[in-house]
Amino acid sequence: MHAMVLQTPGAPLRFEPREDPVPGPGEVRVKVGACGVCRTDLHVVDGELPDIAYPIVPGHEVVGRVEALGAGVTSLKIGERVGVPWLGHTCGDCLYCRSGRENLCDRPRFTGYTCDGGFATHLVADARYCFPLGEADDDVAVAPLLCAGLIGWRSLVMAGDGEHLGIFGFGAAGHIIAQVARRQGRSVYAFTRAGDVVAQRLALSLGAAWAGGSEEQPPVPLDAAIIYAPVGSLVPLALQAVRKGGRVVCAGIHMSDIPSFPYRMLWEERRLLSVANLTRGDGIEFFKVAAQAGIKTHTSVFPLQEANEVLSKLRAGQITGAAVLQP
Secondary structure (H helix, E strand, C coil): CEEEEEHHHHHCCCCEEECCCCCCEEEEEEEEEEECCCHHHHHCCCCCCCCCCCCCCCCCCCEEEEEEECCCCCCCCCCEEECCCCEEEECCCCCHHHCCCCCHCCCCCECCCCECCCEEEEEEEHHHEEEEEECCCCCCHHHHHHHHHHHHHHHHCCCCCCCCEEECCCCCHHHHHHHHHHCCCCCEEEECCCCCHHHHHHHHHHHHCCCEECCCCCCEEEEEEEECCCCHHHHHHHHHHEEEEEEECCCCCCCCCCCCCCCHHHHCCEEEEEECCCCCHHHHHHHHHHHCCCCCCCEEEHHHHHHHHCCCCHHHCCCEEEEEEEE
């Protein structure tokens, strides 16, 4: 097999040959068909997350086929197409796992962060955390759903059922969740980097009622806003845009510091929430919703060996929709 490997924080990924991994008990080996590139991969590469296990292979929006079964695996079969998401393993024993909140597990493992991920030709994954995908749509189209879609769905549920929804950061997650929200009958208001007419045009083409820069005020007060961009200064802007009793959901795993803001912005029962990871239940629910909504992902495809260039483009805001690597 081959993989793009991160040896130290901030270093370029290196394309390296490796022995094919052998699945242990409860695990499967997956031959990768496509792997989406997520902003969290940038946080891993840049060393912005704690306790990264170096060397590490990033990538957690994996679509592929089961190539080998470890002992005791009966839920999957050879050749089956599966998705491997960010949450790769939980302990099953801590308070959070026992209370149905495995996304908050005290001893989790995360694909592409604390165990090797999908910027590779193959990876090993816990069979319990692989989602059977069936054969609808191709691997490239499905890959962004494994994180941008799943985290997007969890953040949309946390945002409540208000009619007027703001989306700050109209990238991979934003363009997916806008389609779900429109299917639910909501009005979507897309906030982008100032002057990013490409992202704004994409938002409007997907049915957004309005698209503009993050510093602008929407034409109506928002019932809720979701922040996908890892920019702390968006929090007071989003709070300013939501009505009394509205919600602001921070959907990223990492965000720059939130600047101070007057309590008056939060008062009147506005709520500021964060999303942490996902549960397997989120995945089961979301893939049903995605099929019903007929989500079409807007993707740019690159060879696996160009992972460094793709990460640079993502960092510079030069990717519209979602980027996907293919071995």
